[in-house]
Amino acid sequence: MLISTPPSNKHCILLVDDFPEEQRRVLDLLRPYYRTIVAFNGEQGYQRALASQPDLILMDVRMPKTDGYSACRLLKADPQTRDIPVIFLTSAHSPDERIEGLTVGGVDYVTKPCVGEEMLARIRIHLELSKRIGSVAPAAQNERMRNPNEIMVTAAKQLISQHLPAPLPLAEIARRIGTYEKKLLQTFRAQTGLTVFGFIREERIRHACYLLEKTDMSILDIADQIGFQRAANFTTAFRERMGMPPSAYRQSMRKDSLPDAN
Numbered sequence: 001m002l003i004s005t006p007p008s009n010k011h012c013i014l015l016v017d018d019f020p021e022e023q024r025r026v027l028d029l030l031r032p033y034y035r036t037i038v039a040f041n042g043e044q045g046y047q048r049a050l051a052s053q054p055d056l057i058l059m060d061v062r063m064p065k066t067d068g069y070s071a072c073r074l075l076k077a078d079p080q081t082r083d084i085p086v087i088f089l090t091s092a093h094s095p096d097e098r099i100e101g102l103t104v105g106g107v108d109y110v111t112k113p114c115v116g117e118e119m120l121a122r123i124r125i126h127l128e129l130s131k132r133i134g135s136v137a138p139a140a141q142n143e144r145m146r147n148p149n150e151i152m153v154t155a156a157k158q159l160i161s162q163h164l165p166a167p168l169p170l171a172e173i174a175r176r177i178g179t180y181e182k183k184l185l186q187t188f189r190a191q192t193g194l195t196v197f198g199f200i201r202e203e204r205i206r207h208a209c210y211l212l213e214k215t216d217m218s219i220l221d222i223a224d225q226i227g228f229q230r231a232a233n234f235t236t237a238f239r240e241r242m243g244m245p246p247s248a249y250r251q252s253m254r255k256d257s258l259p260d261a262n
Contacts, residue, residue: 010033011034013058014045016045017038022060025114029119065178073155
């Protein structure tokens with residue numbers, strides 16, 4: 001169902017909410033000022049964002065099938081939609097929920113029941129910020145279209161990288177990107193040539209290399225930051241992958257970066 005309000009020069013807002021009553025209330029607030037599109041769950045919201053390229057998305061958090069956080073991860077993993085600002089709508093007052101929303105890519109929160117003046121003010125602010133940063137379309141046009149499996153794997157990689165110290169269970173990774181465990185495993189391997197656990201190992205070593213080269217963190221602290229409970233286990237894994245222990249890698253990188261005395 002597509003709901004729009006002329007004239008065509010108005011900004012377009014995509015509202016994603018599974019409660020028709022809440023949709024009507026928000027739409028009554030938006031229609032005098034914006035063109036509007038609606039979706040009833042996160043997956044539908046993602047698809048309509050791809051098709052319509054709205055200027056801003058109002059996203060409910062708790063929805064069936066694909067929740068707001070999962071939808072936002074997909075939006076931010078897709079070059080065609082990643083620059084569209086997402087404001088979450090939620091009835092929860094938990095700081096943890098707000099932090100998670102910002103972590104997955106949301107720009108703001110509006111608490112339900114929505115206060116009309118506050119919601120409109122936040123929308124205006126983020127539309128103006130988005131305008132200053134630059135329009136979405138020109139940046140997106142320079143990148144090739146990705147298929148849904150690529151978007152899913154990109155979102156999974158981002159989620160894994162955010163939780164390296166304590167990796168999420170496979171079922172939880174799948175849930176947070178709006179899929180199921182078996183499909184995640186099959187798609188991830190088809191797209192990357194690695195299992196999910198293989199990618200976690202590679203990502204840990206890659207991040208360890210960066211920390212060894214760019215920081216003065218101790219081997220113990222690096223091991224802890226990338227998810228190894230013991231420095232000895234980290235050293236063994238690093239040597240197996242890189243052919244030398246972490247300390248030798250750090251020395252070699254810093255030696256290579258020194259200016260030539262001649």
